[in-house]
Amino acid sequence: KKKCGVHGRMEIDEGLKVGGNCSEGGDGDKTPPKISVIQGIFQDMSNKYDERNNRREDIYREARELTIQSKRLIFLLHRVKPNQNNEKVLGDAHKSLDDLIRVIQSIHQLLESEDDYWRMLPKFSFGLQEFIEAVSFYHYLKYKKIITCAEIQKKVNEPLPPQPVNEQRKDKHGRGGKRHRKNPKVKKAGASVGGGGGGAEKKDDKAKK
Numbered sequence: 001k002k003k004c005g006v007h008g009r010m011e012i013d014e015g016l017k018v019g020g021n022c023s024e025g026g027d028g029d030k031t032p033p034k035i036s037v038i039q040g041i042f043q044d045m046s047n048k049y050d051e052r053n054n055r056r057e058d059i060y061r062e063a064r065e066l067t068i069q070s071k072r073l074i075f076l077l078h079r080v081k082p083n084q085n086n087e088k089v090l091g092d093a094h095k096s097l098d099d100l101i102r103v104i105q106s107i108h109q110l111l112e113s114e115d116d117y118w119r120m121l122p123k124f125s126f127g128l129q130e131f132i133e134a135v136s137f138y139h140y141l142k143y144k145k146i147i148t149c150a151e152i153q154k155k156v157n158e159p160l161p162p163q164p165v166n167e168q169r170k171d172k173h174g175r176g177g178k179r180h181r182k183n184p185k186v187k188k189a190g191a192s193v194g195g196g197g198g199g200a201e202k203k204d205d206k207a208k209k
Contacts, residue, residue, distance in 0.1 A: 059110050059120050063127035066103045069096065070130035073138065080141050093138050098160055100131055105156075 035043070073096045080086045107124055111117050132152065139147035 055110050055112075056120060056123055059107055060123045062103055062107045062110070063124035066100060066107070066124070066127035067130045069100055069103065070127070070134040073097065073100065073134040077134075077137050077141055086141075090138075090142055097135060097138060100134065101156055101160060102163065104128075104131065105160075 073093060076089065076093055076096065079089050107127075111120060135152060135155065136147050139145070139151075
């Protein structure tokens with residue numbers, strides 16, 4: 001406790017409450033409210049919790065990107081034909097594989113410790129599964145053998161060449177420098193090619209029959 005300068009009474013110390021100099025107000029010193037020790041602890045816990053949630057969302061977003069690009073790599077590898085020259089397709093697949101490894105490395109940078117790895121594992125394990133499927137398919141088509149776990153770890157940890165700046169945005173959105181095909185225009189039901197309503201009349205005739 002300490003003595004109030006306005007009312008001359010003993011008041012609770014400011015370190016144990018959030019407020020001014022006197023519980024009854026007055027014309028005392030208008031100091032800004034102080035945060036107690038307990039409030040500071042809870043505020044620190046809230047900041048750490050928010051930071052962890054933000055990293056969890058970033059990891060989940062990168063894992064989704066890893067899944068999407070891995071599926072595109074698998075679709076690309078289905079274009080490989082036996083007994084033909086597939087160097088162009090395999091070359092494009094190798095570039096896509098480097099992009100996948102960059103995504104995995106970005107996920108690795110978001111993980112701060114081994115405990116953080118096990119806590120966040122459900123948020124990115126599905127992306128790793130799709131990546132292993134894609135890299136295994138690529139390795140089998142190129143070398144005619146199954147890739148091992150040690151070879152996958154070596155491939156993920158080896159340094160990659162720097163990525164051009166003009167391609168970073170394309171790879172981030174999974175476009176790979178190629179334009180998407182526009183959705184074909186869907187004709188309205190009952191409308192004929194000439195614009196007349198012949199389609200609707202044919203449907204009515206079938207219904208009558």
